[in-house]
Amino acid sequence: MAIGAAPAINAIAASDSHSTAQAVKKANSEALSAQRWGMVIDTNKLNDEIAENIVEACHKAHNVPDFNHEPDEEKFPGTRPVNHDQEVKWIWEEHFKHAFPGKEDEFLAEKFRHLPFLVTCNHCKNAPCVQACPTQATFKREDGIVLMDFHRCIGCRFCMAACPFGARSFNFRDPRPFIEETDPDFPTRSKGVVEKCNLCAERLAQGKQPHCVEASQGAITVGDLDDPSSDVRALLSERYSIRRKQELGTEPSVYYIM
Amino acid sequence: MLEIAIKGSKKYWIWLGLLLAVMGAGFIVYIDQFINGLMITGMSRDVSWGFYIANFTYLVGVAAGGVMVVIPYYLHNYEKFHRITILGEFLAVASLIMCLLFIVVDLGQPVRMLNVLLYPTPHSMLFWDMCVLNGYLFLNIIIGWKVLEAERNQVEPPKWTKPLIYLSIPFAIGIHTVTAFLYCGLPGRGFWLTAILAPRFLASAFAAGPAVLILLSYIIKKVTKFDPGREAIQTLSKIVCYALIANVFFFACEIFVTYYSKIPGHMSHIDYLFFGLHGHNALVPWMWTSITLMLIGIGLLVVPALRSNVTLLPFTCIMVVIGTWIDKSLGMISGGFVPSPLHTITEYAPTGKEVIISLGVFATGFFILTILFKLATRVKEEVRG
Numbered sequence: 001m002a003i004g005a006a007p008a009i010n011a012i013a014a015s016d017s018h019s020t021a022q023a024v025k026k027a028n029s030e031a032l033s034a035q036r037w038g039m040v041i042d043t044n045k046l047n048d049e050i051a052e053n054i055v056e057a058c059h060k061a062h063n064v065p066d067f068n069h070e071p072d073e074e075k076f077p078g079t080r081p082v083n084h085d086q087e088v089k090w091i092w093e094e095h096f097k098h099a100f101p102g103k104e105d106e107f108l109a110e111k112f113r114h115l116p117f118l119v120t121c122n123h124c125k126n127a128p129c130v131q132a133c134p135t136q137a138t139f140k141r142e143d144g145i146v147l148m149d150f151h152r153c154i155g156c157r158f159c160m161a162a163c164p165f166g167a168r169s170f171n172f173r174d175p176r177p178f179i180e181e182t183d184p185d186f187p188t189r190s191k192g193v194v195e196k197c198n199l200c201a202e203r204l205a206q207g208k209q210p211h212c213v214e215a216s217q218g219a220i221t222v223g224d225l226d227d228p229s230s231d232v233r234a235l236l237s238e239r240y241s242i243r244r245k246q247e248l249g250t251e252p253s254v255y256y257i258m
Numbered sequence: 259m260l261e262i263a264i265k266g267s268k269k270y271w272i273w274l275g276l277l278l279a280v281m282g283a284g285f286i287v288y289i290d291q292f293i294n295g296l297m298i299t300g301m302s303r304d305v306s307w308g309f310y311i312a313n314f315t316y317l318v319g320v321a322a323g324g325v326m327v328v329i330p331y332y333l334h335n336y337e338k339f340h341r342i343t344i345l346g347e348f349l350a351v352a353s354l355i356m357c358l359l360f361i362v363v364d365l366g367q368p369v370r371m372l373n374v375l376l377y378p379t380p381h382s383m384l385f386w387d388m389c390v391l392n393g394y395l396f397l398n399i400i401i402g403w404k405v406l407e408a409e410r411n412q413v414e415p416p417k418w419t420k421p422l423i424y425l426s427i428p429f430a431i432g433i434h435t436v437t438a439f440l441y442c443g444l445p446g447r448g449f450w451l452t453a454i455l456a457p458r459f460l461a462s463a464f465a466a467g468p469a470v471l472i473l474l475s476y477i478i479k480k481v482t483k484f485d486p487g488r489e490a491i492q493t494l495s496k497i498v499c500y501a502l503i504a505n506v507f508f509f510a511c512e513i514f515v516t517y518y519s520k521i522p523g524h525m526s527h528i529d530y531l532f533f534g535l536h537g538h539n540a541l542v543p544w545m546w547t548s549i550t551l552m553l554i555g556i557g558l559l560v561v562p563a564l565r566s567n568v569t570l571l572p573f574t575c576i577m578v579v580i581g582t583w584i585d586k587s588l589g590m591i592s593g594g595f596v597p598s599p600l601h602t603i604t605e606y607a608p609t610g611k612e613v614i615i616s617l618g619v620f621a622t623g624f625f626i627l628t629i630l631f632k633l634a635t636r637v638k639e640e641v642r643g
Contacts (some may be wrong), residue, residue: 085604101599102522110602113267128445132444133382134384135374135379136377152370154366155367158382158384161441161444161594162446164445164446169303170296171295172295172297172299173295190367192426193366193367194366248281
């Protein structure tokens with residue numbers, strides 16, 4: 001009797017859960033997934049204009065403050081002057097000698113000297129920032145993306161000392177007065193926490209490409225480094241590429257096609 | 259025993275009042291930092307640690323230096339240190355409290371600091387640093403208090419304090435080793451990435467800690483009826499001498515490896531500190547002052563006649579303290595961050611607010627130290643009298 005009744009009860013329970021719309025944790029079937037996410041930047045396809053668009057697209061969508069923005073005096077009265085050395089950035093342009101300081105060469109081909117190199121978090125396989133963080137606020141997801149929990153971060157900045165790529169920024173102050181237009185799809189940060197590129201994990205989860213890829217006019221490709229048939233692997237198998245400070249063994253996941 | 263602390267001369271109260279005033283000033287500025295963030299400091303994206311962490315590092319050394327009186331007294335029964343051992347332990351307590359305060363004022367989100375306990379993370383050196391610093395602090399509080407209480411009651415200290423005393427020795431080495439590990443395990447920072455860093459930290463600690471203790475002994479002798487003993491101070495000065503020589507020697511080893519190998523990622527930091535880099539040379543005078551003070555210090559400590567000159571010794575110790583402070587705080591932090599991983603130069607100097615908050619922390623430490631030393635010296639006066 002009891003055994004016979006069980007399926008019926010389960011059926012009721014199941015229909016019940018549908019009607020009350022219980023929160024169900026379920027992966028979006030359209031979400032993009034990978035064993036190990038990586039990025040390939042084709043430096044030949046980048047120029048200053050495209051690079052600027054990429055930086056702007058990323059920073060706007062992620063509510064990254066712009067210290068050149070004049071704060072709204074009504075909304076944020078008495079905002080103190082900024083110190084530009086305390087800026088926040090997720091992706092930005094650098095010259096070759098700064099992007100690859102160990103590869104500086106006085107006889108470097110002229111074209112490389114002036115090319116814009118976009119630098120950002122490398123989502124290292126052996127990320128020193130993840131190792132350094134005392135609260136696991138910085139952590140590595142199974143798919144290789146190094147993410148941050150802005151609500152757990154205590155602001156000790158050990159990760160900033162640990163990162164060999166200067167990819168991390170600290171909110172020395174409340175960033176909100178310096179966000180021109182807040183994008184409601186992404187959280188703003190509070191003062192006192194560290195932040196950096198998240199490889200648009202929030203977009204990948206919706207089946208969309210990262211903002212930088214969309215704005216790059218084909219210069220940036222993001223895909224699965226562990227999948228031999230992926231776009232990124234196809235690029236890497238055809239073209240010569242380098243990574244930043246490869247000798248440190250952090251295994252950066254961002255490749256630069258030269 | 260605490261009742262001793264509320265009986266004192268007028269000078270005692272003026273001194274405590276002065277310290278309270280500095281603490282208050284530091285606290286008021288800290289409220290500004292708490293509300294507006296670390297923007298009030300001179301730190302930046304490139305130099306993300308500054309004056310707070312620099313002083314933290316130095317004071318961990320002063321705390322660890324206390325073991326230089328504990329080892330001779332408890333392991334070698336060196337009776338001359340009987341009177342000052344408690345001073346070394348209490349100095350460690352005050353230094354550690356300053357260390358912890360410097361960490362707290364450096365946090366961007368201090369209200370979340372217990373996350374370190376909520377999410378213990380053994381692969382982070384900061385987690386271990388927290389463990390050893392707090393462990394050493396509690397060991398010293400318990401040991402210092404129990405031993406002093408026993409002395410007051412003229413009985414032997416309880417037997418269970420002995421294992422704690424022995425345990426405090428590896429802890430003392432541990433706090434400074436782990437503090438060095440915070441820096442020297444980071445792959446992209448050539449200045450810190452050296453196995454000699456922990457030994458160097460310890461050497462400079464064993465010079466700075468006893469040097470501070472000598473200075474405090476002079477002050478105690480002046481303001482109380484308690485005499486820490488001339489021979490104890492002489493032995494301490496020998497310890498300072500050896501440790502200071504070791505520190506400078508380790509630094510010389512670092513210089514050799516860096517400049518003989520000529521690896522740019524290691525050279526650029528020392529270049530910046532001692533010669534300036536691309537016209538940026540804020541630390542150059544400081545670093546040469548540090549080296550000069552340490553070398554003169556060695557000279558004045560090595561020659562027996564100069565070392566045993568009681569008028570000269572406190573000045574020598576002041577030189578040692580300043581020299582090692584520049585070496586291990588200002589130079590150690592700025593040198594590690596400049597040039598940045600992208601080989602750009604952002605120089606660092608603390609702001610006035612940062613300095614006032616730091617002075618507030620120091621005043622808190624001295625406040626605690628004054629009370630603890632008051633207890634210790636008073637008990638010793640009682641027993642003797």
